[in-house]
Amino acid sequence: MKIKKAEPTFYHILRKSAILLLLIGALFFLVLFSIGTDRIKSSDITIYVLLLLTFLLSFFTVYLVIRQALNQSNTQLLIEKEKLKIVNEFRESLSILPALLYRIKKNADGEMVVVYHEGKRAEEIGLTTENVKGMPIKEFLHKDIYETTILPFERAFTGNVVEFRVKTDTHIYEHTVTPIFDPATKEVIEISGYGVDITAHELANKKMKDLTEYDQLTGLYNRDKYAQVVERFIQEENENKQITILLIDLDDFKHINDTLGHSTGDQLLINVSNKLRELFLPDHDLFRLGGDEFVVLITHAITRDETINICQNIIQIIKEPISIGDHQLYTSASIGIAFYPEHATDSKFLLKQADLAMYRAKNEGKNNYFIYSKEMMDETIERIEMQKSLRHAVENQEFTLYYQPQIDVLTNDVVGVEALLRWYHPTKGFVSPLEFIPIAEETGMIQEIGEWVLRKACEQFSRWKVEGYEVPISVNLSAKQFKQVNLSVMIQDIIEETNMDPTCLTIEITESTSMEDVQFTISLLEELQNKGIEISIDDFGTGYSSLSYLQKLPINCLKIDRSFIQGIESRTNGIALVKTIIDLAENLNFSVIAEGVETIEQRDILSNLGCHKIQGFVYSKPITAEEIMSLMNNKIAI
Structure with a gap:
């Protein structure tokens, strides 16, 4: 934008001033002419004064005119400069x-x-x-x-x-x-x-869309996108449409995260996602739902044999070792399969059915696949009902304790009992621990139930003691109980509240539980032993414990698992294995108990091998506290 210059205005005023001066000059000569030359020569002072006034008036008039011209010119310049400044600032703003x-x-x-x-x-x-x-x-x-x-x-x-x-x-x-x-x-x-x-x-909108549709770690579609894609496909008008979803869950991924760190776990997830990308064609959609769960979505008709072949390929590529830093990782996957519309008619339930199938694959040993079936849903419903009933049992004291005696084969005396939990359901009757203990473990109720068992067992010891019998009692702790915060404090409180003799209390943990975190196990067991409590390793021989760690564990007793006892009569190698365990216990100054002994022949073999403490049906099944008293009064004879 161009601005007008101030000079034309100034010249305009000067032109007016010149005209004015001409008029004044003309007036001046007119005055001279009127006075006449003779009168000027006469030296009349009045004439000179008149001429002087005329001159001064002319000079002052010209001065005012010129001053006004200069003032207007400066003002115009300032105005034009401000206009130019505003225009330039506006243009600069536009350029930014x-x-x-x-x-x-x-x-x-x-x-x-x-x-x-x-x-x-x-x-x-x-x-x-x-x-x-x-x-x-x-x-x-x-x-x-x-x-x-x-x-x-x-x-x-x-x-x-x-x-x-x-x-x-x-x-x-x-x-x-x-x-x-x-x-x-x-x-x-x-x-x-x-x-x-x-x-x-x-770009921000695109990034936001990526955040809402893509998994930020692997770059695969996320859970929300899965629901959108499946629902959109379901709503399409196509009578013959079919959807197959494969829900993939890495086995033991949490262990890798906990031991090697989340950074290594993230790299493993990225590697797995890349393997899946390489395996599948463009007509397969891949999703990461979160954690270590992936979904393969197939939106065209394929046979069950083709589906199984895909699952086998997935399992095979995931089994291949992965190098991450200094680690060579080996993992596996469990896969659940569900079909639309056969198993579900919306994205949510389709995923739920695949989830049930995936957990069946895990329960069946992992590194496997399962296709959803109605029986799985029935089992799930039954499991949910069992959870409700179990919670009701906890609240309404439907549990009771039975006791299985431990017998010294040399004297036939009861040298101890193992407290065993029993549940009498109001309508179903006795429910096997094999049915409800795993559910109690999964739901976390095992801690509350376990504390109840320990308290009732200690109370029973005190009642027997009042009647003149000090019967050592063994109580099992599950893996979750063993990791319970302040377990040692809880046990100490129960001992004091029930007047239990801690030297007559044995805590049993499984071999696999003791090996999960050896340093933690050693620390906790030492703390319990310092209270006078004895420690026993249950199911010994099934947990693959390291002998170097076994000698470090503060324990008092090994219980030979029943799997080594069954059929020992007809298995020479079985006898050799049991003999090895007995010798090992003796060399480490541990006592040893054989559980699950059902026949006299098994008892005699164990006795000849040096195992003199027996627990099993050959002497007694688990019985009530009153029946234990009767057994104490009448020495067992076989």
């Missing part, structure tokens, strides 16, 4: 803001020509008003942009406000164009528009 402002009119030939064109984008491409004013827009706009803008512009010239987008290789602009009307004719004489650069906004 991600916007483009323009006005366009039509020339005599009907071509659209530029009236005004400013803004950051105009500066970037060198097409400011200064360069393109009066130029037809088709001469400087790129062909693609021209074709995008011409129709919206034409519509604006018909009197409409138009909004549209223009995309370049690097930018996206959102334009709004408004018609400018002639006040007299009401016709559109120009159009005025502005375009806002929304590139950053669109």
